[in-house]
Amino acid sequence: MIITKNARVLLLSEEGDEFLITVKPGSRFVTHLGIIEHDDILGKPFGSFVVTSKGVKIFVLSPGIIDEIFNMKRKTQIVYPKDLGFILLMLDVKNGDRVIDAGVGSGAMSYAFARAVGNSGRVYAYERRSDFLELARENFRKWNVEDIVELKLKDISDGFEEKNVDALFLDVPTPWDYLHHAWDALKSGGRIGIVVPTTNQVQEVLKRLYDLPFVKIEVWEDLFRPFKPVPDRLRPVDRMVAHTTYMIFAVKVG
Amino acid sequence: MIITKNARVLLLSEEGDEFLITVKPGSRFVTHLGIIEHDDILGKPFGSFVVTSKGVKIFVLSPGIIDEIFNMKRKTQIVYPKDLGFILLMLDVKNGDRVIDAGVGSGAMSYAFARAVGNSGRVYAYERRSDFLELARENFRKWNVEDIVELKLKDISDGFEEKNVDALFLDVPTPWDYLHHAWDALKSGGRIGIVVPTTNQVQEVLKRLYDLPFVKIEVWEDLFRPFKPVPDRLRPVDRMVAHTTYMIFAVKVG
Amino acid sequence: MIITKNARVLLLSEEGDEFLITVKPGSRFVTHLGIIEHDDILGKPFGSFVVTSKGVKIFVLSPGIIDEIFNMKRKTQIVYPKDLGFILLMLDVKNGDRVIDAGVGSGAMSYAFARAVGNSGRVYAYERRSDFLELARENFRKWNVEDIVELKLKDISDGFEEKNVDALFLDVPTPWDYLHHAWDALKSGGRIGIVVPTTNQVQEVLKRLYDLPFVKIEVWEDLFRPFKPVPDRLRPVDRMVAHTTYMIFAVKVG
Amino acid sequence: MIITKNARVLLLSEEGDEFLITVKPGSRFVTHLGIIEHDDILGKPFGSFVVTSKGVKIFVLSPGIIDEIFNMKRKTQIVYPKDLGFILLMLDVKNGDRVIDAGVGSGAMSYAFARAVGNSGRVYAYERRSDFLELARENFRKWNVEDIVELKLKDISDGFEEKNVDALFLDVPTPWDYLHHAWDALKSGGRIGIVVPTTNQVQEVLKRLYDLPFVKIEVWEDLFRPFKPVPDRLRPVDRMVAHTTYMIFAVKVG
Structure with missing residues (x-):
């Protein structure tokens, strides 16, 4: 090429x-x-x-997508590729899906969703800060997904405008406040993913999830370790990322 | 639905x-x-x-795709979802791509590639054992990707039939034997991913990769740890998967 | 021999x-x-x-001590060797030290302390359940440390009988209830170690520690991964221990 | 005090x-x-x-011992406390033991051995570089263990001068060259520990260990992860040590 x-x-x-x-x-x-x-x-x-x-x-x-994410203009903490690939699979995002991404930040996750849903799908990207939104818009244009991602400058405390979405992703400081809205927006059998950095937040999210009709509730964390790619002295590098986020998943029923 | x-x-x-x-x-x-x-x-x-x-x-x-992979009929070791999501990102597989999957096994990786490349893309799936191939065929039918994945009962020691593929994935016991064929099949700038379970195999793959025009050579492993999703007693589970595979990546140049 | x-x-x-x-x-x-x-x-x-x-x-x-711990008669969760060695170092337990072990259980930790303090030292081992105490006594006899470990059938809610101990180890369900007693028992500059399995407990312990004159507060966890010791196919085992405990350490001042 | x-x-x-x-x-x-x-x-x-x-x-x-190790004058890579505590337990080093430490470096491991064996024990510390030896000597004096550790400026390719030692620790670049000497120096039933940073070295050590009368051969690695000790935002730190060493253990028989 x-x-x-x-x-x-x-x-x-x-x-x-x-x-x-x-x-x-x-x-x-x-x-x-x-x-x-x-x-x-x-x-x-x-x-x-x-x-x-x-x-x-x-x-x-x-x-590639990882190069773009690590090199993009950003003002926020990003979802790391190590977590992002797993989230795409756990949310089962695929061609034609309609997905909500709440807390767009710099847009890495929406970008990944957009590639997975393709031209026949749609990503509804909520962000309440206009500076983040403008930055995300610029990134989406660069990545050629501006026709798939619908950016919304909007606080989600009043809920989401979509119904029956296939998957919903929450990357906001107090996700437990919006889980009922998330339930409303999801289709029956739809999947939710939530990322939070602290154990206290995981506890709060879990409490609220159990109060709502969600099943298959799971919590994960991961450690990715690079090796020095030297065949005669093969060993992990000296230092690595210790923590990015906890990932919580559930499926809407009922 | x-x-x-x-x-x-x-x-x-x-x-x-x-x-x-x-x-x-x-x-x-x-x-x-x-x-x-x-x-x-x-x-x-x-x-x-x-x-x-x-x-x-x-x-x-x-x-979802993870449910299918863990519940599928299989005769072989699978690529775990924890690794699979990362491989998709590192190989930058996207709508319309043409991808080779060599060593299909039960078909989990081809399935993931098929979903990522969509109807406008193509997955060339090589397998030399007919019993594995038939099982994979059955799985692809079940998963509705038989039109995207082209199954080939073929030993790869004579090379691949395709040229200029966007990405190539090797999941075979002695991948170092086929890296020159992989280089031939890839487009310039195309990406290769290789999975092997032992450190000795990583060493062999690296030696051979450095002999060929590949750059951006990386080796990774990951640990995924589930938590007991109990808000008042939040803690990791007692036992976890310790190891599935090492993942090696590179980009073709020249 | x-x-x-x-x-x-x-x-x-x-x-x-x-x-x-x-x-x-x-x-x-x-x-x-x-x-x-x-x-x-x-x-x-x-x-x-x-x-x-x-x-x-x-x-x-x-x-060796690890063989004894894994093969001992026990009725309780043990402190694993992977954690135990680090605790001994972090508490700086050495020949001649006086150490309190509260929540003796089957006695593994007291045994390790006893070996470290030697005949010139002393381990004060508190246990409120007489069945655990008898089991621990039997284990100490077997391990030849019954002259170093002083077993006490005693609830620690009234505090500890010793003053100026060099180190104190808490392995009880609600350690935050006893941290002021621990402070009283420690010498100035003495070290405390606390083990708890859940993140909620870590949070409670930390809150209380910051209310008391303790410094150098640290929280650790560790993952130990065994390899299959096969030179031609060197790789980690398939499954491993995912979690035993969080370890919290601090030093008394004031 | x-x-x-x-x-x-x-x-x-x-x-x-x-x-x-x-x-x-x-x-x-x-x-x-x-x-x-x-x-x-x-x-x-x-x-x-x-x-x-x-x-x-x-x-x-x-x-404490960890403070001393991390703050000591050194010219070499140290054995980290995270590994050191486990090694002490796996080698079962205790009061009165006679232990060989080959490849003294700055002396951290010998110091830990000295504290564990006490005044009735003995540590034979081999080092072939005189500058390392002098630094270790200075450190031992500072730590008050110069009467327990016997420093030897000596290459170990001619073997060890002691017989029937309880435990032997090898921290040298090519440990496989000295395993037969290690076997000679150990008592029957004595324990050996070897640390090497690369997988290639682990492979070489294992090959040689299987050629000699050693049993209970184990290979371990560990990951220690500190948490930010903040009760309301409890989470691991951002970055951590990814790798220090692989640890190999065995017991002499025959």
Whole structure:
């Protein structure tokens, strides 16, 4: 695939430095490894390389969803890829689904939902802070999902505008306040996912979930550990992420 | 959504017993909790419940991908959902992609790929054992992805028949033997994922990967820990899965 | 070292079966691997082997503290070796120390303390249930620490009888009720350790600790993962312990 | 306990800054929190506090073994307390034992062994680099165990000078080269512990262990995770140690 105008490109040095850019004719990207002319990238295939003004070899790759999430403009804590993939599966999000994402933040989760539901699906993305909303809008445009994600500048304390959604995701500070609204918005048999960083919050969410017609209530956490990819000295890295969030799941009945 | 003939239904008791069935008019499902007539289920909405001959309440839910994977007929070790979600993200599999899955086994990974690539995409599923292949075929039919997954009874030691695939997944005992074939099949900038259970295999894969034009080589493992979902006594469960697989990723260049 | 009458002996088969016995002249030990005459063991050195009536080779080893803990008679949840070693270090227990162990249970922790403080030290072991106390007494006799551990059948709600102890360990259901008593019993600069299985209990303990003159407050948990010790297929085992306890530590000031 | 001349003192601010000093009459300790006169500390009890020249309150505590290890002068990778406590238990080191520590480094492990064996025991500490040895010697003096630890400037490729030791610990780059010497030095039934950072090294050690008369061969790793000790927002910290070492254990027979 040939790199064209406005393409997203992940620049990768042999030492592992990474930069994510949008290619613009005439632009230049300045880094400690030297200068890269965007025009040198245009027309090249993904997977090829360019050489900086300092003679450093730089691979030009097509950024994946994880590259986009870790390199996006953000003002909020993100849902990490390590959790995100599992959430997509636990919520069983698939082509054509209608999904609510409440507490959009910078938009990583909505982006993942949008890719999973495709053009025949819909993501209703609630955010009450207009600065976050504008940032998310910008990110969605960049990621080409602005036609799938419907952004709503709205507090969810009055409930959701949709009914019968297939799945609903809550990433807000006090999710227990909105679980009855979530139940209302979900289809019967629909799935809810909630992320909270503290054990106190998990306790509050669970209490409220048991008061409502939800079943299959589960709580998970995960630890992802990278290894140094050295065949003769294979071992985990020295330090790792210790905690991002607890994940709570349930299914609406009744 | 109303449950119709041939629907997949997850039966869930209040104590957490789970059974996955395909609804057939006139059939009955016999369990230690009593008998359930399929006809009692037909016409009910997902999220409702039936009562067994012993008076036990059973919820009728729509099975998600994780329910299907854990309840499927299988003869092989499966890729666990905990790993599977992350692999989908790391391989950046999305609508319209063409993906190779080598070492299909019972088909869990191909199923996940099929859902991610959708009707405009394609999964080329290689398996050399005909008994595994037939089982996978049966599973794909059940999951409604037989039009997306192209099953191939074929040893991969002669290489893959496709070129320019977006992603390739290797789940075979000696993946290092096929990495050059994988490189041939991938598009420039395409992504490869490899799963192996032992550290010795990781070492072998890494050695070979460094001999070929691959970059962004990463090795990961993960630990997922469920909690007892009891709000007043919140704590992890007593025992957990300690290990399923190591995951290795890379991107083709050049 | 030669095995003599009343010695503790760990029997180990080549397949990894383990049995812990006290050697008595004239006794016999019956197992599915065949019968072992104690007289065959007497006089042999530790590290040698005997052969059962069925011809199975059995190594006769000297049991270590971990073997004793996992094989002891018990009626209670034990402090696991994985946690125990860290607690000994965090409480800085050493030769000559005076230590309180409240909530003795079957005595594993007191045993570990007794070995660390030696003959010049003292362990004050509080237990309010007489059946647990008798079991612990029996265990201490077997382990030869009955002169170091002073067992007390006593509820700690009235406080501890000792002052100026070097360290204090609380393994009771509601430790927050006794933290002021613990403070009274500790020397200035003395260390406290508390174990509780649930996050709710950790929260309660922390609240109370911050109300009292304690500093250096820390909370830890640990995961220990065994590997299959196979050099050509090195990998973690399939399943592991997910959780035993949270460990809380603090130092008395003031 | 009153702080006297040459006492080791752990200084702790309310924000958690820690400094470990040896108290010398007339000295002053300069830090960003202000100056502390050693004479202000002398005569105070452990657990009390002093005030710096800037008015900052500083607790004066008695350092525990973990404080000493993390604050010691070192030129080498240390054995972490998280591993160290478990090793002490697995090697069953106790009062009166004779233990070999090969690859002394800065001396943390020998220190822990020395405390466990007491005055009636003995630690034979091998180190081939004289600069490490001198540093360890200085540390042992500081920790008051120089009469228990016998330092030996010696390469272990010619074997160990002791026989019938109770336990032996190997912390060297190629431990498989010395396992036969270790076997020679151990008593029958004695225990060996080996630490190595990479999976390749574990594989090599296991291969060699199976060639020698060792039983009860085990491989472990552990993850210790600290929590933020905040009762209303209880959660793990953001980042943690991902890996220090693999631990291999075995028992000599034959």
